[in-house]
Amino acid sequence: MVRTRKLPSAAASLHGANNEYTEVDSLRRGLEILRLFDTRHRSLQPSEIAAKLGLSRATTAKLTATLAVHNFLRPSGSAGSLEPHVACLALGRAVKRGLDIIPVALPHMRELSQRFDVHVSLTTRDRLHMLVVEHCVPAGKMRLGLDSGALLPMVSSASGRAYLWAQEPAVRSKLLENLKDREDDGSFKLMSSVYAALQELEEKGWCFLASPVTSQTYSIATPIREDGRADFALAVMAVGPARLEQKLRDVVAPELLGVAGLISQALDRSRR
Numbered sequence: 666m667v668r669t670r671k672l673p674s675a676a677a678s679l680h681g682a683n684n685e686y687t688e689v690d691s692l693r694r695g696l697e698i699l700r701l702f703d704t705r706h707r708s709l710q711p712s713e714i715a716a717k718l719g720l721s722r723a724t725t726a727k728l729t730a731t732l733a734v735h736n737f738l739r740p741s742g743s744a745g746s747l748e749p750h751v752a753c754l755a756l757g758r759a760v761k762r763g764l765d766i767i768p769v770a771l772p773h774m775r776e777l778s779q780r781f782d783v784h785v786s787l788t789t790r791d792r793l794h795m796l797v798v799e800h801c802v803p804a805g806k807m808r809l810g811l812d813s814g815a816l817l818p819m820v821s822s823a824s825g826r827a828y829l830w831a832q833e834p835a836v837r838s839k840l841l842e843n844l845k846d847r848e849d850d851g852s853f854k855l856m857s858s859v860y861a862a863l864q865e866l867e868e869k870g871w872c873f874l875a876s877p878v879t880s881q882t883y884s885i886a887t888p889i890r891e892d893g894r895a896d897f898a899l900a901v902m903a904v905g906p907a908r909l910e911q912k913l914r915d916v917v918a919p920e921l922l923g924v925a926g927l928i929s930q931a932l933d934r935s936r937r
Contacts, residue, residue, distance in 0.1 A: 695731065699732070708742075708746040709746060711747065736751050736752040778801040782903075783903045784901065787897060788825075793818070793819050793852070800815075809878050818852065821855055822877055822900075826862040879904075887922055889929055903917075
């Protein structure tokens with residue numbers, strides 16, 4: 666018998682499901698295991714997986730063995746550790762190919778990156794994080810860990826704040842409530858700066874954030890609207906001395922808004 670449970674209403678809204686959504690427990694647990702792996706956690710011990718998800722070691726062993734049989738996990742170089750395998754790559758490639766926004770946005774992102782010597786990222790929401798879908802690096806610069814698949818906290822990234830601002834009031838309120846309730850990562854401590862960013866977005870259409878990745882980094886972001894929705898955000902990030910902040914605000918920000926508008930228009934035309 667397959668064990669199922671109804672997702673609580675708060676969790677359902679956070680995951681984008683309606684309140685009548687029903688989960689299959691074993692599938693949910695397997696997916697949660699895969700979610701633990703990212704650019705910062707390339708391999709994990711089974712004991713780490715069990716601790717992070719509150720699972721018994723026996724249950725963890727069964728779930729990871731099933732994922733390994735189907736090529737979603739494999740043993741890594743470290744003794745006993747596991748890492749994602751080729752089936753995850755196949756899924757990721759399929760997702761990227763199915764996103765119409767990527768071929769539309771990428772030429773504009775590359776041009777913006779090279780013209781102003783800035784990083785340019787296209788992101789979308791994954792729970793309470795922003796997932797990097799595409800990233801352009803200026804010539805001769807380091808990637809800074811912002812490859813496709815990287816996760817940025819919504820509360821402490823310019824793209825996350827731009828995404829929040831562009832949502833319908835009910836959705837934005839629910840997301841803000843969830844962020845306030847998070848104590849494990851200190852999100853609630855940043856809420857005053859989040860509200861300040863929302864006000865800046867209301868006035869200018871973009872928001873600024875200092876040190877989003879490391880010291881001496883500066884970022885601005887704006888949402889990309891399509892057919893009445895805003896599922897993506899576009900962000901630029903400069904690396905260097907403090908004077909770059911003024912360049913971002915005065916020179917790059919108007920161009921960023923223009924590029925976001927061009928992408929939105931192209932997407933709307935493609936839907937007609």
